[in-house]
Structure formats: structure tokens, C-alpha cells
Amino acid sequence: MNALRKEKNKEREKRPTRSFFLNKSIKKILIYLFLLITLLTIWQILLEYFDIPKRIAPKPSDLFNFITKEFFIPHSQGYQNILVKSLFSLRDALLGFLISLILGSLIGIVIFKNTYIYSILFPFLFLTQLIPVPALAPIVATLLGYGFFTKIFLIVLFCIFSVVVSVRNTLINLPENYTLLLHSYSPSRKEFLKYLLLPSLVPTLLSTMKLLCSGSIVASIITELPLSVKTGIGKDIYNSFNNQIIPRVWVSTMLISIISLLFFICISKFEKYINKKYRYGQF
Amino acid sequence: MDNSKAITVENFNVLFNGDRTKHLHVLENISFDVKNSSFVSIIGPSGCGKSTLFRLISGLPTKDSCEIGGKIRIYGRKPETASKNRDLGLILQKPTLLEWRTVAENIELPLEIMGYQKEKRGKIVTKLLNSMDLTPYSHYRPSELSGGMQQKVSIGRALAYNPKLLLMDEPFAALDEVNRRRMNNEIINIWKEMNKTILFVTHNIQEAVYLSQKVIVLSKKPSTVYKTVEIDLKYPRNEVEGCSKYFKYIKEIREYLNEASN
């Protein structure tokens, strides 16, 4: 059996997958680049032909101008460019994301164990899904202040529901034979938690993390508007829009989209890696 | 305390009081005992309450809707106590292996939970893997094994902490005929060599006769002990499989099961 495996591995090594893969991805990148340039050119030509003003839709050249001004020309000290502001928003999103995961898992586990707490807590959790966070923001802000903590609180409020629900669902659907077997080894909750409950939550948490990637960033940006948070790309986009600096709005939006996408790709890769390597929670 | 009796079940009754199943009487006045070092099978029509009985003998928790009367003793103790005392090894219908652990780590699981020292665990697992011819698979994941092999690992896991009593609930029901026979021989070897007491739940008459010294036939719901058949055949049973006495037992139990199902 082992010999057979080694044979297979050898075969795999012989196959020229690596270089083939590289060739393929380079080709892909070139195609994308070509498409992008064509698109930008058409966009530029169309806007120039119809003479559409900058405040309605900026031309690619306007965007490039803005990018060089923002990133490649020195600014006064203490100036934060949009990348720095985006990273501040990302930091808050990440913090809310982590707190939601941990707190949400805890609540999920507790309401799985205790149906009484579940029946009390669930309506409130559900309410967090019904009320849009921006609408809730002023109320929370008057209660907790207009700063950082309120922002994190709102992000968590926005994200936590999906964590709690998916954790509880996973636990409810744990195969009974596994819980019984573990009980026969030890009726203690600690062992149950360690050997069955936590491992089986891993794939759920990973896929919930994927869901929360964009969710937490959206929440981070939206909550900046009603709050007096100084550094954040959401606030910046809002201010730029009010001051009619449209290229800045466009580039900022693209930038935060790219960051969101990268975040998502990282988590996806991480999910695949963990699930393949450790096989937690696969029954 | 009567040490010759591994299990005694006395006037055991189980009622389910679910929302839909008002007063579903599943087990009615069940009484039997299992002698130490013997191999006893319980056979009955499906849905008659074999698994319910199995669960209660194993000392596993029951649902709130489950109403119990009567008494079960394992070496004179309550099932929960016996379970805590590591007297019981459970083998369920599904292998119930953890996919995030290798074969060796799965066998190690109960030892880890029960707090054995690492060195001792390693020794026990190596020895078990060896004696069960599982060593080449020790680093495999459960899903990489066939159903029969998976069940074999789960038997290894039950043997790891050396319980006196093995309880099995239709462990080979999902296997094909050839593999089932192979596992049957395997389990008889374990029973003889390790001097275990085995209570084996099945719905397969052949299997019951092939394995056991005593077969308890349950009737359909509400189940009672319909008949008890002593199988007076010597082991290994593959040598007596062709003889008329063997077929007589099969025929006898089939008749009882037919009567008990009507």
C-alpha cells in the first residue's frame, strides 16, 4: 500500500505541472492586462468624445493624475494618503472581525448548550439583523460616544449574527454517534469541547470568515460616516464626494475593493489549506 | 457480588413520551443475563428497541422523553458507574472515527481522554496495531480505509483501554458478506485471546449463530424476550458451518423471529 503511494507521488513529481502552471498564469495575466488597457482606452475616448465633465465621470487620465499626485508627489508632514486611510479602515474591520468570531463562537456554543438562554438571546440577535447598522449608529453613538469603540461595537453588531447562527447550526447537526462515543469515554464537558466540539467548528468558522471579509469592511466604512472617526477611507470618500473631488472618490473606492478582494483571497487560501491538511470537522 | 455475571437485566421497561409518540412502549419486562467471558447475541426485528437497550446498557444519556423502569447491572454496578470504571468498550454501527486524526491517533483517543501517560499510550497503540495487522495503515486517515477496515480500527479503539466487556450494536451491518465473515472471525479471535465478554446486537441470523454461545430473540414492539437459544457448537465455527446442527439453529431462530414479528 505504501509502495503504491510512493509510486503515485513519484509520478506526480515527474509531471511538469509547475512550469505549465506558471505559463498558464502568465498568459492569464497578460490577457487581463490587455483587456484592462483596452477598456481604459475606450473609456477615455468615449468621455472625451462626448465631453463629459469630471464631476460626473472622471477619465482614466484624471484618475492617473490623481494617483500620481496622491502617491508620488511629496505631501506636507502628517498627510495621510488614501492607502493609509484604507489600512486604518481595514484595521478596524479586522478587529471587529476577530471579536465577532470569538464572541460569536462563544455565544453560539452557549446557546447550543442551553436552550433557555437561546430563547432569551435569539430575538435580540435577530434584531441586530433587522435594523440596518447605519440607522443604529447615531443611537449607539449617543450612548457610547462618537469614537473608536462605538465603531468596533457597530462592526461586531453587524457581523456577529452570522457567526452565532452558523456555529449553533453546526453543533446541532453534530452526528449523534460521535457525541455518544465521546460521552462513553468521559462525560466531562471539557473533553467534549476539546476533542469534538472545537475541531468540528473549524470548517464552519473558516467559511464564516470568508463571509465576514467583505462584511466587516463594509461595516467599517459605513460606520465611519455618522461617527467622528478621523482616519478612515469611508469618511474620506464621503468628504471627497461633498467637495466634488470625484477622481479621489473613484480611486478610493477601487482601492478599498482591491483590499477587500485580497483579504478574501487570503482567507480562501487559508481555508483550503487548513481543511486539506487537518481535515477538522469532516465526518 | 456475583462475579460470574457480567450483565444482568431485570424487568426492564422503556417508554417513550414524545410529542408524536405518546406512551410508545418499546421494551417490556426484559430480563436476561450475560455470563462473564461469554458471547451473547441479541436479535430482533428492526425497530424493536435493540439500540435503545444497547444505549441503556452502555450507560449513555437518554432523552427527556425516555421513561425507564427496572434495573441493569454490570458486574453488580450501574451502567454509568461501569462506564466510568472503564469496564465497557462500545462499538457502534458506524465506525465513528475522527477524520482529523490518523488511524493510530484514533486508537489513542480514549487513552488520551482517560489521561494515560504519553509513553504508555504509544506502547499500547503500537501493540494493538501490530496484533490487529493495522500497522501499515497507522498513518492513514479513516476515509482512506474501507468500511471493514474502519470498523476494525473502531474495535481497536475500544480495546485500547482494555475493558472487560465489549458491547456491539450491529457493527458489521453495512459490510458485504465476505468482509462480514472476515470481521466475525476477527472478533471471535479477540474474544478468545483477550478473554472478553461480548454482547452483540444484530438482525442477521447467520451472524448470530456463527458468533455466539447464546442468542436472545426479542419480539417486536413492545419487545419482550421471546426465546433464548443456547448454541452448543464448538469454535472455530467455520468448521461446523456445514453440519446439520448449525442449520437446525438457524432454522429454529428464524422460526422464532417469524413468530415474534407477528
Ligand SMILES: Nc1ncnc2c1ncn2[C@@H]1O[C@H](COP(=O)(O)OP(=O)(O)O)[C@@H](O)[C@H]1O
Ligand atoms: N428518542 C426517541 N423518541 C421516541 N421514540 C424513539 C426514540 N428512540 C427510539 N425510538 C423508537 O423506539 C423504537 C426502537 O428503536 P431502536 O432501539 O433504534 O430499534 P432497533 O435498534 O431495534 O432497530 C423505534 O420504534 C423508535 O421509533
Ligand SMILES: [Mg+2]
Ligand atoms: Mg438499531
